[in-house]
Each structure stands twice: as C-alpha cells, then as structure tokens.
Amino acid sequence: MSIAAAQVQNTSVITVPVPLGDRAYDILVGRGLIEVAGPRIAALGARAAAIVTDEHVGPLYAQALSQSLQANGLRSSVITLPPGEATKSYTSLERVCDAVLEAKIERGDLVVALGGGVIGDLAGFVAAIVRRGVRFVQVPTTLLSQVDSSVGGKTGINSRHGKNLVGAFHQPSLVLADTALLDTLPVREMRAGYAEVVKYGLIDDARFFAWCEANWHGIFNGDLERDEAVAQSCRSKAAVVVRDEHETGDRALLNLGHTFGHALERITRYDSARLVHGEGVAIGLNLAFRFSAALGLCAISDAERIEAHLAVVGLPTRLSHVPGGCGTVDELLDAMAQDKKVKGGSLTFILAKGxxxxxxxxxxxxxxVRAFLTGEINASRS
Amino acid sequence: MSIAAAQVQNTSVITVPVPLGDRAYDILVGRGLIEVAGPRIAALGARAAAIVTDEHVGPLYAQALSQSLQANGLRSSVITLPPGEATKSYTSLERVCDAVLEAKIERGDLVVALGGGVIGDLAGFVAAIVRRGVRFVQVPTTLLSQVDSSVGGKTGINSRHGKNLVGAFHQPSLVLADTALLDTLPVREMRAGYAEVVKYGLIDDARFFAWCEANWHGIFNGDLERDEAVAQSCRSKAAVVVRDEHETGDRALLNLGHTFGHALERITRYDSARLVHGEGVAIGLNLAFRFSAALGLCAISDAERIEAHLAVVGLPTRLSHVPGGCGTVDELLDAMAQDKKVKGGSLTFILAKGxxxxxxxxxxxxxxVRAFLTGEINASRS
Known part of the structure; x- marks a missing residue:
C-alpha cells in the first residue's frame, strides 16, 4: 500500500449534507480527500470531467486529480487560468465555456473547480450555462472557499459595474474540502478565511464562537479542530441557504460584517496588497458589534470580546488598521451607498443583540451610521 | 378616444397559462396587445424595465413601448442590437448585460425582449444572469418566436462549437404575443413560422392539423384564426414543457422534423438566403413522416397529406427544394451526427405512427437513415 493510500485509510471524513430537494448534495471534509477524489467523483456517474484551475494550484494538484479521474474511468482534461480576481471576467467566461465544449462535456458530465473562490465562482458559472447546465464539483483549496464560496450555489463573474453582478445560482453535485491543502496556504490567507469561520458563531451560534476562542490554534495548525471548524461552518451556511436559497430573506444574515467590509474593499480598490476580503470582514464584524452597542442593542463587552479574539489570531479589527487609511466618513458612506443593501436614505445592516x-x-x-463612523475615525486619531 | 385605443377595446385577448409552479406565467395572444403593453407590464410590479430590441423592430415599436411603460410608472430604457443570428454572441451578451446594469435594473425589475427569436434568446439569457436573475417579459414580433421560442424558457447564445450551446432555462414573467405585428412580416418568414404551427398538430393533435388545413388562409390573412393558431401552438408547447421543463424526456417531441431540419441548416451553413429554420423544419417534417412510412410505422398517405399541405402554403418539402442542393448522403449523415441527439452508431429520431x-x-x-436518404436523393434526380 502506498503512503498516500495509507493516509487515506486513516482519514476520518465528515459529511455535511445540504438538503436542497432535487439539488441536494454532500460536502465532504477531511485530510487527504484529494487522494480519493477519483472514486468519489466517479461515483456521480459522469463519463467526462473538465478540471478548471489556476496557475498557482494547477501545478500542485491538477495532474494527480486528472489521473485519478482517468483511473476511475472518466475522460478528463485541464483548463488553467491566471490567478486573481481579474480572472472573473467575460473574457475568461468565453474562454472556459469554449474549452469545456471543446472537451465534449455533455449534460451528464462534470466541470470540476480546483482552486479558491475565483475559480469556484467562474467554473460554477460556466457549469451553469454550458448546454444550459451541466453538473459541477468543487474542490476548494483555500479556507475561505471551503467555508464560504463553495456552499450555497452562488456563481458568477465581475462586471465593470461591480463584483459578482453577472452569474447564476447553481448548486454543486459534490464538494470535496481537503483540509490538508491548507497546510501550504499563506498565513494571511488562512487568517482571512478564519474571519468567515468566526462569523458563523457570531450570527447564531455563541457556543461555536466560544469553541473557536478555545481551539483556534488547532484550526491554524491543521489538527482535527480544523476539520471540525470547516464542517461546522458549512453546516451553518447550509442551514441558512436551505431556508433561503435565492437570497430573498434570511440569507442576508450571512452578510454580517460585510456592509462595512465591502466598503473598505472598495475604498482600498480591491488591492489585495492593502486589504483582502476576509480582513475587511474582520474589521466589519467588529464594527457591526460596536455599532450595535452604540445603538444600545448589545453590550460593548461582546464587541470587545470579539475584537480581542480577532486580534489574537492576527486579524485587523479597526478602521485605523487599513493600510493607507480608510478614507473620510463621506467616502465610507459613499462606498456603502453603492452596496446592493441600500434603499433610499437608509441602509440595511446586519446587527446583533449579542x-x-x-x-x-x-x-x-x-x-x-455617519455619527458612529465619525466617532470611530476620531478615536483612531486620538 | 384614439383609433388605437378603440382598436384595443375591441381586441379579444386569449390567455394561455403556463402552470410551472412558482415559475408560472401567462401568454397573452391578441391583436393590438403592444398598445396596452404599458399597463400589462406595469401590473407585474417592477420599478424599471430595459427594452432589448434590434435595428429592424426597434424603430417601429421601441419608442412607443418605452413611452407606454413610462406612462405607467416604470423607468425605461432601450438597447438596440444589429439584427440576425450573429447577435447571439458573447460580445452581445457582455454589451447587453452591462447596458442592463447601467440602466440600474435591480432584482425585482425587468428585461423586455422586443423582437424575434434572436432577441428573445439573448435578452432572456441576460435576464437569467444579471444579478443572478431578474424577471423578463417577451414581446415576440415574428410568428416563429410567438409559437416557439417565447414558450418554454430556453435562452442562450451561440458558441463557435454550435448554436445555443451556452445559455439557461429562465421562464418569462409574461409573454405578449401581438398578432397584428405579423401583418408586416415578410411572407417567407410567415411561412417559416407556420411550419412550427403545423408541427404541433403532427406531434399529438390530428384535429389541430385538420383545422390548419381548413384555416391556413385566415392565419396568413390575420383573421381571428391567426390568434387561435398562435394560442393553440402555445398551449401545445406549454403542455409539453410543463411535463418536462429541463428536457430530460418528453420535451424531445418538440424536435419533430428537427433532426433532418438542423442537418439541412448546417449543410446550407445557416445562410438564410438559402434556407431559414422553418423551411428546414418543413422539409424535416415531411421526411420524418416519409421515413416513418419507409420503416413501416405509418401510412404513406399521411406523409403525402402533410406534404400537400406544406406545399399549398408555399413551403419546401423535399431535399431537392434546398437552393444550391442538399449535399451527398454522407454529408447529410455527418451533419446529423453533429446533432446533440446522436449516441454511438445510432440516432434518436422523432417518428410517427400517423x-x-x-x-x-x-x-x-x-x-x-442512409438507405432512406439515398432513396430520397435518387428520387429527386429521376
């Protein structure tokens, strides 16, 4: 038996079901899952798979995945794209759609997304529209994509009018979240994904937040706690998505921390050298609770506890932590006003009672909002 | 009262419901419906509409439609594209998506397709993917689009690998089939659309076919029979679509005449000067019944009756009627083998017992198939 196969046998896999009726699927979480991707994906009954990946992830895993699929009877090909947000474009969409058609992917066949959120969003959208919909499998390779973008079926590309403005709801047939792939993730990306993990506790699961406070070392180290954190995050998101698949109500809860976070991403012009999505969310989570406290909705001690935990893992929590500055109050409000969640002179926030x-x-x-932000900015100057 | 308003009051509107659960909608059929499009569309409750049209249809109706929408409280804008199949491209998709976003169309708002099948397919696809889905309304302006492409929710664009290979299932919220718009349709386009009308009778409604034989003059003349023919065609297609929305079974019946027809379109390189879709379907319908007779499935007299009716309205019915020729048997078989309906060495046909x-x-x-086509080609030479 090879070492890889032995490791696989020792792997404990957590299955998170996403019960969406005839679009139901499983998320499998565990170390070394990519080693058994071939048989797991082949069990879906397709004859062919087109693997979509990027130039960072592809060289590490695409060939092994492709061979594993072929060994299990699937015709397989690989489409490799440049890494980064710019890949979520109309140009890439056309390129990947045509490559998938070139690979003779039929209705019963598969598109496999091997990468982070950018690859998952793009490949999922391609799967949604090639031949008016083929099946797809997600193999998310970052913590952020394992706990967020691989759950819920949102796919899409960016328009010059904004991010994710063109896309589809298209549920995967299977998600394989191999937590061992995170061992080589840069720590900054690991932290950024962790902000979304913490978010699930803050939304509706105080016990999970307390568990994160106690176990974050294990999550970052790749111990069993990492698998449990990914699985619990997927369970939390799945529960919300099942209640509101197409975001007409409850699903907005998942935007906790995101109104402030998106504004900061806009102000820093989506320059990942200054701020990545998860860092914006970390600051946003703290601000959402501080704003809730300022409105008399929740105790300031809750906000302080959250800030302390985000800080201990190394995440930014304050407007003053934005490299190059967060702009003026007016700039922040303008950036928020561009958000989908604005109506007339008032905004929709996700707030908390605790x-x-x-x-x-x-x-x-x-x-x-203006009064609150003015206070935050002034405090950061004093 | 204006003449237009008086005409509207005298219009009898036929409502064809399409009962697709939470995607249910109505198809309204009648003369002068475009005159009352404003209130009908406003009743859907949107705040804004982006009208997508082409350079042929737009100058005739877009401004009046836009004003009618505005008079009924909807912010409205017009996007005009070149006419023709080449408009179903990635380039147009990007252009129209961005124009719809520029027009600040939100989730509850509308894309209105004002034109034939090309505009309906493209605008419907845009509606399916802008903001992961906005509502859309079809105002089909050709007989073909009124009886075929505006029913059933198939939307899409062409790829260099083939027609309609990229798209989505996206049901409209309302279809307004104004039969008066067909008064100015070139007779060749009218005939081509009529081939699809006849098809519904041939699939499963012998009485409707007999009714067409008796009433085709009224349909072409714009009498009340035209409204009834459009409505009955929509009812027939809706019944099939309701049984099989995503084409996993019964919906293939709608392809009667299309395996031969698509092959002829391919061989004539989609050159509409030589053959338009409905002409290919007319020849294909006759061949499907002649092939059924050759296989001993149906009486040759049924095929002869169909051919006689198609000929009397001026439609082509034989391979020898294709301007420039239909190619060799091998070319025809190759063209059929490119169709989605081919598996291994055998083909899926829609055949008939009568x-x-x-x-x-x-x-x-x-x-x-080869033996049958060889006979057809030899017969045309003798």
Missing part, C-alpha cells in the same frame, strides 16, 4: 444573536436591520438611517 | 401520433425513437441505426 454574540450569536444577529438579525437583519433594514431602515438604519444614514445619519446614525 | 398524424398526431409522434413518439421518441432512440436507437435508429445510421444504416437505415
């Missing part, structure tokens, strides 16, 4: 007690709060007056 | 008794016939050996 850790694990978040709720959708429509109709928050822009003036209250 | 008029109104069509069925899906998988596993028809290529050799039987």
């Amino acid at each position: 850790i694990g007690q978040s709720f959708i709060a429509p109709g928050i007056e822009a003036e209250k | 008029i109104g008794q069509s069925f899906i016939a998988p596993g028809i050996e290529a050799e039987k």
Whole structure:
C-alpha cells in the first residue's frame, strides 16, 4: 500500500449534507480527500470531467486529480487560468465555456473547480450555462472557499459595474474540502478565511464562537479542530441557504460584517496588497458589534470580546488598521451607498443583540451610521 | 378616444397559462396587445424595465413601448442590437448585460425582449444572469418566436462549437404575443413560422392539423384564426414543457422534423438566403413522416397529406427544394451526427405512427437513415 493510500485509510471524513430537494448534495471534509477524489467523483456517474484551475494550484494538484479521474474511468482534461480576481471576467467566461465544449462535456458530465473562490465562482458559472447546465464539483483549496464560496450555489463573474453582478445560482453535485491543502496556504490567507469561520458563531451560534476562542490554534495548525471548524461552518451556511436559497430573506444574515467590509474593499480598490476580503470582514464584524452597542442593542463587552479574539489570531479589527487609511466618513458612506443593501436614505445592516444573536436591520438611517463612523475615525486619531 | 385605443377595446385577448409552479406565467395572444403593453407590464410590479430590441423592430415599436411603460410608472430604457443570428454572441451578451446594469435594473425589475427569436434568446439569457436573475417579459414580433421560442424558457447564445450551446432555462414573467405585428412580416418568414404551427398538430393533435388545413388562409390573412393558431401552438408547447421543463424526456417531441431540419441548416451553413429554420423544419417534417412510412410505422398517405399541405402554403418539402442542393448522403449523415441527439452508431429520431401520433425513437441505426436518404436523393434526380 502506498503512503498516500495509507493516509487515506486513516482519514476520518465528515459529511455535511445540504438538503436542497432535487439539488441536494454532500460536502465532504477531511485530510487527504484529494487522494480519493477519483472514486468519489466517479461515483456521480459522469463519463467526462473538465478540471478548471489556476496557475498557482494547477501545478500542485491538477495532474494527480486528472489521473485519478482517468483511473476511475472518466475522460478528463485541464483548463488553467491566471490567478486573481481579474480572472472573473467575460473574457475568461468565453474562454472556459469554449474549452469545456471543446472537451465534449455533455449534460451528464462534470466541470470540476480546483482552486479558491475565483475559480469556484467562474467554473460554477460556466457549469451553469454550458448546454444550459451541466453538473459541477468543487474542490476548494483555500479556507475561505471551503467555508464560504463553495456552499450555497452562488456563481458568477465581475462586471465593470461591480463584483459578482453577472452569474447564476447553481448548486454543486459534490464538494470535496481537503483540509490538508491548507497546510501550504499563506498565513494571511488562512487568517482571512478564519474571519468567515468566526462569523458563523457570531450570527447564531455563541457556543461555536466560544469553541473557536478555545481551539483556534488547532484550526491554524491543521489538527482535527480544523476539520471540525470547516464542517461546522458549512453546516451553518447550509442551514441558512436551505431556508433561503435565492437570497430573498434570511440569507442576508450571512452578510454580517460585510456592509462595512465591502466598503473598505472598495475604498482600498480591491488591492489585495492593502486589504483582502476576509480582513475587511474582520474589521466589519467588529464594527457591526460596536455599532450595535452604540445603538444600545448589545453590550460593548461582546464587541470587545470579539475584537480581542480577532486580534489574537492576527486579524485587523479597526478602521485605523487599513493600510493607507480608510478614507473620510463621506467616502465610507459613499462606498456603502453603492452596496446592493441600500434603499433610499437608509441602509440595511446586519446587527446583533449579542454574540450569536444577529438579525437583519433594514431602515438604519444614514445619519446614525455617519455619527458612529465619525466617532470611530476620531478615536483612531486620538 | 384614439383609433388605437378603440382598436384595443375591441381586441379579444386569449390567455394561455403556463402552470410551472412558482415559475408560472401567462401568454397573452391578441391583436393590438403592444398598445396596452404599458399597463400589462406595469401590473407585474417592477420599478424599471430595459427594452432589448434590434435595428429592424426597434424603430417601429421601441419608442412607443418605452413611452407606454413610462406612462405607467416604470423607468425605461432601450438597447438596440444589429439584427440576425450573429447577435447571439458573447460580445452581445457582455454589451447587453452591462447596458442592463447601467440602466440600474435591480432584482425585482425587468428585461423586455422586443423582437424575434434572436432577441428573445439573448435578452432572456441576460435576464437569467444579471444579478443572478431578474424577471423578463417577451414581446415576440415574428410568428416563429410567438409559437416557439417565447414558450418554454430556453435562452442562450451561440458558441463557435454550435448554436445555443451556452445559455439557461429562465421562464418569462409574461409573454405578449401581438398578432397584428405579423401583418408586416415578410411572407417567407410567415411561412417559416407556420411550419412550427403545423408541427404541433403532427406531434399529438390530428384535429389541430385538420383545422390548419381548413384555416391556413385566415392565419396568413390575420383573421381571428391567426390568434387561435398562435394560442393553440402555445398551449401545445406549454403542455409539453410543463411535463418536462429541463428536457430530460418528453420535451424531445418538440424536435419533430428537427433532426433532418438542423442537418439541412448546417449543410446550407445557416445562410438564410438559402434556407431559414422553418423551411428546414418543413422539409424535416415531411421526411420524418416519409421515413416513418419507409420503416413501416405509418401510412404513406399521411406523409403525402402533410406534404400537400406544406406545399399549398408555399413551403419546401423535399431535399431537392434546398437552393444550391442538399449535399451527398454522407454529408447529410455527418451533419446529423453533429446533432446533440446522436449516441454511438445510432440516432434518436422523432417518428410517427400517423398524424398526431409522434413518439421518441432512440436507437435508429445510421444504416437505415442512409438507405432512406439515398432513396430520397435518387428520387429527386429521376
């Protein structure tokens, strides 16, 4: 038996079901899952698979995955794209759609997304529209994509009018979250993904947040706690998605920390050297709770506890932590006003009555946001 | 009261419901419907509409439609594209998606397709993917699009690998089939659309075929029979689509005449000067019944009756009617083998036991098709 096969045998796999009726699927979480991807994917019954990946991830895993699929009877090909957000473009969409058609992928066949959120979003969208929909499998290779973008079926590309403005809801047939792939993830990316893990506790699961406080070392080290954190995050997101697949209501809870976070990403012009998505979310989570406290909704001690935990893992938590500055109050408000969640002179926020007690709060007056942000900016100067 | 308003009041509107659960919608059929499009569309409750049209149809109706929408409280804009199949491209897709976003169309708002099948397919696809899906309304302006492409939710663009290979299933919220718009349709386009009308009778409604034989003059003349023919065609297609929305079974019946027809379109290189889709379908319908007769499935007299009717309205019915020739047997078989309906050495045909008794016939050996086509070509030479 090879070492890889022995490791596989020792792997304990956690299965997270996503019960979406005739679009139901499983998320499998565990170390070394990519080693058994061939038989797992072949069990879906397709005859062919087109693997979509990027120039960072492809050289590490694409060939092995392709061979594993072929060994299990699937015709397989690899499409490799440049890494980075710019790949979520119309140009890539055409290129990948044509490559998938060139690979003779039929209705019953598969597109396999091997990469982070960019690859998952693009490949999922391609799968949604080639031949009006083929099946797809996600093999997310970052913590962020394992706990966030691989759950829920949102796919898409960016337009010059904004991010993710063109896309489809298309559920995967299977998600393989191999937590061993995170061993080589840069720590900054690991932290950024961790902000989304913490978010699930803050939304509606105070016990999970406390568990994160106690176990974050194990998550970062790649111990069994990492698998459990990924699985629990997927369970949390799946529960919300099942209640509201197409985001007409409850699914907005997943935007906790994101109204502030998206504004900061806009202000830093999506320059990942300054701020990545998860860092914006970390600051946003802290601000959402501080804003809730300022509105008298929640205890300031809850916000302080959250800030302390985000800080201990090395995440930014304050407007003053944004490299190059967060802009003026007016710039921040403008950036928020471009968000989908704005109606008239008021904004929709996700606020909280405490850790694990978040709720959708429509109709928050822009003036209250202004007063809060002014205080935050002044405090950072003093 | 204006003349237009008086005409509207005298219009009898036929409502064809398409009962697709939470995607249910109505097809309205009648003369002068475009005059009351504003209130009908406004009743859907949107705040804005982006009208997508082409350079032929737009100058005739787009401004009036836009004003009618605005008079009923909808912000409205017009996007005009070149006419013709080449508009179903990635380039147009990007252009229209960006124009719709520029027009600030939100989730609850509308894309309105004003044109024939090309505009309907493209605009419907844009509606399916902008913001992961906005609503859309079809105002089909050709007989073909009124009875075929505006029913059933198939949307899409062409790829260099083939027609309609990239797209989505996206049901409209409303279809307004104004039969008066067909008064100015070139007779060749009218005939081509009529081939699809006849098809519905041939699939499973012998009475409707007999009714067409008796009433085709009224349909072409714009009498009340035209409204009834459009409505009955929509009812027929809707019944099939409701049974099989995503084409996994019964919906293939709608391909009656299309395996031969698509092959002829390919051989004539989609050159509409030589052959338009409906002409290919007319020849294909006759061949499907002649092939069924050759296989001993149906009486040759049924095929002869169909051919006589198609000929009387001025449609081509034989391979020898293709301007510039239909190619050799091998070329025809090759063109059929490129069709989605081919598996291994056998083809899936829609065959018939008689008029109104069509069925899906998988596993028809290529050799039987070859023998039949050889006979057809030899007969045309003698």
